[in-house]
Amino acid sequence: MSRNTPPRSSGKSGKSGKAGKAGQPGKVGQVARPRWGAKAARPAATDRDGYTAQTAPLAPGEPPREPVGGQGAGGQPNPAPVGRVRTGALKASGGGAAKKGAAKEPRAPRAPRPPRAARPTAPQVPKGPGGDPLVGERYEVEIGAVAHGGGHCVARHEGRVLFVRHALPGERVIVEVTEGTTKSRFLRADAVEILQPAKDRIEPPCPFSGPGRCGGCDWQHVSPGGQRKLKVQVLTEQLAKLAGLTPAEAGWDGSVEPVGGKLQAGEVPAWRTRVQYTVDGESGQVGLRKHRSHEVQLIDRCLIAAPGVTELGIEARDWTGLASVEAIAATGSSDRQLILRPLPGEQLPLVELDKPVSISRIDEQELFHRVHGRNFVRERAAGRTWRVSNGGFWQIHPEAPETLVDAVLTGLDPQWGENALDLYCGVGLFAGALADRVGEDGAVLGIESSKQAVLDARHNLAELENVQIECDKVETLLPRTGITSTDLIVLDPPRAGAGRETVQHLVGLQARRIAYVACDPAALARDLAYFAEGGYRPVSLRAFDLFPMTHHFECVAILEPVAGESR
Numbered sequence: 001m002s003r004n005t006p007p008r009s010s011g012k013s014g015k016s017g018k019a020g021k022a023g024q025p026g027k028v029g030q031v032a033r034p035r036w037g038a039k040a041a042r043p044a045a046t047d048r049d050g051y052t053a054q055t056a057p058l059a060p061g062e063p064p065r066e067p068v069g070g071q072g073a074g075g076q077p078n079p080a081p082v083g084r085v086r087t088g089a090l091k092a093s094g095g096g097a098a099k100k101g102a103a104k105e106p107r108a109p110r111a112p113r114p115p116r117a118a119r120p121t122a123p124q125v126p127k128g129p130g131g132d133p134l135v136g137e138r139y140e141v142e143i144g145a146v147a148h149g150g151g152h153c154v155a156r157h158e159g160r161v162l163f164v165r166h167a168l169p170g171e172r173v174i175v176e177v178t179e180g181t182t183k184s185r186f187l188r189a190d191a192v193e194i195l196q197p198a199k200d201r202i203e204p205p206c207p208f209s210g211p212g213r214c215g216g217c218d219w220q221h222v223s224p225g226g227q228r229k230l231k232v233q234v235l236t237e238q239l240a241k242l243a244g245l246t247p248a249e250a251g252w253d254g255s256v257e258p259v260g261g262k263l264q265a266g267e268v269p270a271w272r273t274r275v276q277y278t279v280d281g282e283s284g285q286v287g288l289r290k291h292r293s294h295e296v297q298l299i300d301r302c303l304i305a306a307p308g309v310t311e312l313g314i315e316a317r318d319w320t321g322l323a324s325v326e327a328i329a330a331t332g333s334s335d336r337q338l339i340l341r342p343l344p345g346e347q348l349p350l351v352e353l354d355k356p357v358s359i360s361r362i363d364e365q366e367l368f369h370r371v372h373g374r375n376f377v378r379e380r381a382a383g384r385t386w387r388v389s390n391g392g393f394w395q396i397h398p399e400a401p402e403t404l405v406d407a408v409l410t411g412l413d414p415q416w417g418e419n420a421l422d423l424y425c426g427v428g429l430f431a432g433a434l435a436d437r438v439g440e441d442g443a444v445l446g447i448e449s450s451k452q453a454v455l456d457a458r459h460n461l462a463e464l465e466n467v468q469i470e471c472d473k474v475e476t477l478l479p480r481t482g483i484t485s486t487d488l489i490v491l492d493p494p495r496a497g498a499g500r501e502t503v504q505h506l507v508g509l510q511a512r513r514i515a516y517v518a519c520d521p522a523a524l525a526r527d528l529a530y531f532a533e534g535g536y537r538p539v540s541l542r543a544f545d546l547f548p549m550t551h552h553f554e555c556v557a558i559l560e561p562v563a564g565e566s567r
């Protein structure tokens, strides 16, 4: 059996000493060196897909820019942020059209806010079917099963399917249609009156949740245990429907594990270390977007925001001139970062905070500018400090990195001298953990498409000679590496999953074990079906409630080749 170990770095610098030429296939046992353009990369993203409207490519020669490694001019580290931060009079560059996510129109002159309707709706009638709008219609219905994604349950009215939010299975409710027409295949609706409540229903602790209000949480009206039950139902259904697996066949004990201790009904965990606030164009106050809407629900506090975010007091300030404010509170360090997005043509306003905080801004070309302090935060997890720059991807729940690393290592049981792949590796979390376990006789190759994340990963794992990080899409780079086998694989793909082609390539590498980290149960189940076609089956599956109060959760599946299966 031919066995190409992932190449080792020279250990001297850069971790790419053995890479091939730019854009050319690497030799066997080597990894093709990705095309490192002169143009700096758009930094990694805040979501699993590696991009959001809040992060953007850096342009060549763009001022003001902090060199990689958090060093200022002359190679000196940037001064630590000071307690009182004042920035101002920085003109937002460019004058083009607003990007997605930014307010569409220039800020109107400040005027007293008109009174809002009791339940403002942003009717979004689906395009295509035509017909008479049904928005605002009310029906009495019985709520059926929870559906995958969106935090809604399924109901029927006169034969038509309704996706209902703010409801629970088994309840009898009055719903109000929020989207759809007489010709729509299905309607969207909110439960606005609960006639027969389910036993897991609670009084929502957050005053901003509910029909037509903040879209950040889906299940404020559900007890913590009830939320996990809903997640269990979603995962069970997706495994059955898309992978043809029962929980037992998937190696799953049928639970979604609470993280950070069990909560009582009404208790809200403050887990969100990154919060993306939208600025209300009229008042300059921040809020959160309503569900499937660009409308802003003003808030004076987000209950699921981590203390490090809440203490910044974002909600109490006037952010006139900005489209959005992203707040990041690192775990295990005191680093706090604000990423500001000015409205087109607006000055960056004066920002005064009593807490030490770094400030960056994103311009209309989606370019990232350091304004004050660092352009990165330092996160602590799995025995290391992780630099995460420009709002790039990092798990949001403070206990997520440790929880997932532990599940991956327990499942894979890496042995000294083994070779491993960390696919979609971000800033190198799993690569670092694997490298410690396979030791200097083993090797780890990380692949990640975000250039900024790759720079961070190389920085974070610089002292590990058995790790190499390469930048490209997994589906593009992996076939070019010439690697024909490996012992272990971790893959943590974006929400869409890895897909059939990538899975087919992975099963050909004859790994002893594969750890699949998934944030979308449907994508996981689809990919498990592709793995099954290639002779791999899950031997264990764990699900973690890493996004309490929302419908999201994270899974770690461990796969092994079916005994005797020839691929």
Ligand SMILES: C[S@@+](CC[C@H](N)C(=O)[O-])C[C@H]1O[C@@H](n2cnc3c(N)ncnc32)[C@H](O)[C@@H]1O
Binding pocket: 044, 045, 047, 048, 049, 050, 051, 393, 394, 395, 423, 424, 425, 426, 427, 428, 429, 430, 447, 448, 449, 450, 453, 472, 473, 474, 475, 492, 493, 494
């Ligand atoms: C869910 S994150 C996982 C990051 C890392 N494993 C962690 O836990 O911090 C997914 C990562 O995949 C990257 N990504 C998205 N599509 C990719 C692709 N086609 N090839 C390689 N990386 C990709 C994103 O930039 C992001 O960093």
